[in-house]
Each structure stands twice: as C-alpha cells, then as structure tokens.
C-alpha cells in the first residue's frame with residue numbers, strides 16, 4: 009500500500025510501457041496528494057515523453073539507488089478556474 013511505502017521512505021519508479029521512460033517519485037509526496045491510501049499499482053502516472061498512461065511501477069528504497077544524484081518528480085495540485 010502507498011501509506012506503507014511512504015512510512016518506509018520508499019520511492020516509486022514508474023516505467024512507461026510505451027517508450028520505456030522511467031521517473032522517480034517519493035511515495036510520501038504521492039500519499040500527501042492522494043490523501044487516502046491506495047494500492048501501489050493503482051497509482052496513475054502520465055508519461056511526459058509519449059503521453060502514455062500505462063506504467064509498470066516498482067518500489068525502490070533510496071539505499072538501493074546506485075546513482076549518486078537522482079531527480080525526483082513532485083506532484084503538484086493545480087487548481088482550475090473557479091466558477092464565479
């Protein structure tokens with residue numbers, strides 16, 4: 009579950025099935041955005057490269073990352089136009 013991954017400090021690494029692009033997200037960030045808990049495989053991502061929405065999601069712990077530096081993407085909540 010997402011809340012469990014967040015508590016353990018995990019990152020989510022979705023890999024786009026369309027183009028193979030990978031990205032890293034901090035589970036805690038996603039938990040904050042979704043508010044309610046959900047299964048990891050029900051978290052939806054949107055590929056910036058090919059517009060694909062079909063992703064294979066893996067959990068990785070920061071200790072397992074071999075990169076000395078890595079980029080994480082942070083979700084942002086953008087409010088649409090308010091109706092007057």
Ligand SMILES: [Zn+2]
Pocket residue numbers: 024025026027028029055056057058059060
């Ligand atoms: Zn893609």
